[in-house]
Amino acid sequence: MTVVERPRALADQIRPEPSFGKRVGHYVRRHPGGVLGSTLVLLIVLIAIFANQIAGQDPTALNPAERLAGPSAAHRFGTDNFGRDLFSRTVHGTRISLGVGFGVSLAALLGGIIFGLLAGYYRRLDAPLMRLMDAVMAFPGIILAIGIVAATGQSIANVILALGVVYIPRVARLVRSVVLSVREQAFIEAARAIGVRDWRLLGRHILPSSWSPIIVQGTFVFAEGVLGEATLSFLGVGPPPIYPSWGTILSEARPFIREAPWMMILPGIALTVTVLSLNLMGDGLRDLLDPRLRRRA
Template sequence: MAATAGAGMAREPNLLMRIASRPTALIGLIIVTIVIVLSVLAPLIAPYAPGQIAVRFRLQGPSLAHLMGTDELGRDVFSRVLHSGRTSLGVGFAVVIFASLIGVTLGLVAGFFRRFDAPVSRLIDAMMAFPDILLAIALVAALGPSATNVVIALGIVYAPRLARVVRASTLVIRELPYVEAARALGVPTPVILVRHVLRNVTSPLLVQATFIFANAILAEAGLSFLGVGISPDIPTWGTMISVGRQFLDQAPWIMWFPGSAIILTVLSLQLLGDGLRDFLDPRLAKDV
């Protein structure tokens, strides 16, 4: 008993040392948390409504009254950046959920059932052969510009990435002794997939989800910038940059601040995902 307790106490400092050795992951988590909190509390924090127009104050630089200046219609850029974060982060999170539903299902089916492996794998390869942004533009153009259709399009685009990860892990897990024992005991296949397979692919799935979250924010901004994404009436970081480029010489802050928000959010998510990969991957854990 004492030896077990001593071993547990010996492992705890090791975990703390691993976390402390990756300050970039901690920084990424802190920044992401701050961005999410500011976006969620935007109605309480923003000094103005995102659509409040004051033409007489148009194209004014940053000041105490308008921390990030005003745009071409006199709207407060700071307020719009906060409210745009709600939309951009919401779309990114919804894309992760939708892509996970499709990707995990395809990956489990392809990895666990041999007869479905070849056709599903070919479907995944075919989808990944297209550049992400081109496939997203084509899907949004076919479905129509709206937040829901952007989520569907980007979810379809990023689902193959998750499917490949889940499939590769499932191919290994299905041959392990405890899975074979569950089959021999007559455990239903859905139970095996959820209880024994899905639980063991959670770690790589979580890492991929952080990267897809970052890529989805970038893709949504790109679609909105091109005018084929979310309706221009809804503030997003991409639409703010698209409008701001017309006034780059007169009021560069219209582009600077939403662009900085995108860079900061995506970079922090990448740092967080990289740290999670090091913590959760046993092949890399020993080097952390």
């Protein structure tokens, strides 16, 4: 091999970092489930934003004369045991579910990032903070959430608080594992050697290295928050019954499952599609942000 050919052969072996557009195109081809999930999540968000225009009726308007009416032109998916339009209640329930899911995800990420950074960076805080997280995880999640709501009262804010506390340990353990590996790297040691303060190291160097797994975990917590809110509402300890939550609709439909099965169909489908879409989107984001996938693109 000549001197000119050798650098050229070495250059052929070095694969340049693919662009973001190429990675997205590779992701779309290889992971149609992630694309489907993201598209459905976007559609659900639009339904929540334009719920008033889509529903067309007041979800809380009572009409006892049309109690348990089947699907018709006036009520596309029938009415419930109080004569309320089920289609309108399900559409407006999208706002409750997405709002609670987003709030739970935000609360869990905020608390989990703080606990995870402190436990992973400061060795003396690692054991006590992780034992605290283990103690929280020792309780069944739904039982702990019910206890918190029972102690604080029924409201949307308290449901978000209860479910956020349940999911904080999962995020904290994930962040801690990333911080434990990042804090020993050479650039962190160099920054520490020149006198960079701890808070700056955590905020400017260590935390950005954790964003990819945190974002993916956030989508899964979002889905679990939606499902957790529906579970609490079904058990009667979620948001007040005045809010058209999917779990509340399903709970009210349970005694009439034989007489009016349509009361469960639409909210059940909405809950299933929403949770499935968020999980598909999370799987797609995990693959998109995976550096190994980036190298194969």
